[in-house]
Amino acid sequence: MARRKRLIGRTLGAAAAAGALAWLVVTGSAQNAQQNNGGSAVKTVAGEAPGYAVEDFNYPGADQILAEKGITLKRGDGHITLADCVTGTGQLEVWARSKDKVCFDVTGTSGWLTLEIPSVYGVRGNDYATQVDMTTGTEEKSFDVAKNSWTPVGESADEQGREFMLVEIRTSA
Structure with missing residues (x-):
């Protein structure tokens, strides 16, 4: 049981780290492109698109x-x-x-x-x-x-x- 909990914890930690890294890469690339093109070529749409669902396996309700x-x-x-x-x-x-x-x-x-x-x-x-x-x-x-x-x-x-x-x-x- 303890091994399963560690595996789930590691898997969730790795997923969170990968998501954070992807966010940093996307936002950093968008800012660099915006600076290089005078601010008009790239537009961040994070506020316009729906977010991603990340399963945390917590029991709902x-x-x-x-x-x-x-x-x-x-x-x-x-x-x-x-x-x-x-x-x-x-x-x-x-x-x-x-x-x-x-x-x-x-x-x-x-x-x-x-x-x-x-x-x-x-x-x-x-x-x-x-x-x-x-x-x-x-x-x-x-x-x-x-x-x-x-x-x-x-x-x-x-x-x-x-x-x-x-x-x-x-x-x-």
């Missing part, structure tokens, strides 16, 4: 979801999304003492979502191969979730019955 539902959704690739629970729809179900049932829609061939849901004790899988990462104190544990079946995770799978927080969900088709 996370602050509102935290305020309304008490669930911390951090980052993901958009293939695992919080959903209203609907029976018979193939959703991934997470059971926690603190929130009862929390449901997620899963799409695509793979997905990941980092989040925080305390006191998780069970997950009902769907048609995807699913793995959940959980923490208790400084200890991290991963659990493979059975397809279309209940899997005990966290405190229900821990010999000491310790309380676990769900911190990441990963799926693959």
